[in-house]
Amino acid sequence: MSEALENLPADQGAIQRALIEWYQDDHREYPWRETDDPYAILVSEVMSQQTQLDRVVDAWDDFLDRWPTVADLADADRADVVGFWSDHSLGYNNRAKYLHEAATQIVEEYDGAFPESPDELSELMGVGPYTANAVASFAFNNGDAVVDTNVKRVLYRAFSIPDEDAAFEDAASTLMSEGESRVWNNAIMELGGVACEKTPRCDAAGCPWREWCDAYANGDFSAPDVPEQSTFEGSRRQMRGRVIAALKEHDHLAIDNLGPKVRVDYAPEADAEADREWLRDLLEDLADDGLVEIEEGSDQPIARLR
Known part of the structure; x- marks a missing residue:
């Protein structure tokens, strides 16, 4: 057993239930969490890259009003899609280009039906492993455990997981119940987003893992190093x-x-x-x-x- 797994508490079932119940009782409401449409979820994932979720909501609604289906997006003029991206200050306009190209792939190569596995989704233009897994998880409940900055911070603090990608992936995969990627990945990212933030809000947010959390017990809320985003002004x-x-x-x-x-x-x-x-x-x-x-x-x- 790896060191990462040795650090996990023995009663993993209790950990899983506590997190999922906490999430289902109360969580931030975003419209893409209320759908399993892979197209709508892909748009939300691409828009959310380095953009605050609250800012994405209006842009997401406007985008789907204009191009409600993947076929509509594939038929669109790419300049219009890029212009929309720029008008809504979503950053990195090449994401708009790749999203348009991915829509074209889905229509032309998959007859308009989304691929469902992370590996297949990764074949789409501009869709990296993280985005592919997120779409597989949230649209098809068919993904692996998500490991993003928030998840790393949670695992590092709660269970003293070593600051190594492989260790985080082992721990996250072990904790996620099979066949529950949709709710589990939403829940653990929510935990990192509202409770286990850079400045933790353990009690205020009612963190469900306090009784198992090493950081809560010893007061050391250090976190893995995270590269700082470059300054936008003048960039x-x-x-x-x-x-x-x-x-x-x-x-x-x-x-x-x-x-x-x-x-x-x-x-x-x-x-x-x-x-x-x-x-x-x-x-x-x-x-x-x-x-x-x-x-x-x-x-x-x-x-x-x-």
Whole structure:
């Protein structure tokens, strides 16, 4: 038995029941938790990447109002999908492109029927192992134990699981009852999101694992190291979003007309080569992601959304 499993309490059934009952009694209500539609769940998972859940709700509703089925999304103009993403400040516009391509795959390669296993879902464009497992869990109750930042923090504190990916995966898989991935994964992520936060709220949130929790017993609420998200203001990600927004508004722009809409200090007349090279590099990055086209004009390049 691995060290990770040795640290788990003996009565795992009691641990499982306590968490599931706690979740079912009271949890945050998000609309994607009220459906088993894999398309709606996939949209929520892609939108939720590095975006607070409360901010996702309106965008999710608007997206499904506009493209209510996977076939509708596959038929959509990709520029419209990318524009929607930018308008709703969802970040990383290439996610919109991949979501559109995944919808096209489902329609063309799977006759509109979603694959159901994590391995099959991972074959979709832009769908990594975590997202594939989440969709399998929440749509088909057919997933493995989710191991995200919240889950790692819970397991590290509650059962002194070593800060190693393999150890977290072993512990999470052992704790999850077979055939209960939908409720279990929702519940343990909820625990990390409302009770076992960076600053824990054990008693205030009524944490169901207090009687077994090592951190609650010894007062040491340290947690695994988590990489900090880079600052958005002034970032390349922000500049990419401004390019998309400007091209959505103007259809196409010459590079020197686009530049000031992306960066206020863009001044090609003062240092033409440096500023144009910077913007050209940004556009080529977006072109590589399939979001932008660059047309070589007689005077200067023209950029437009694809």
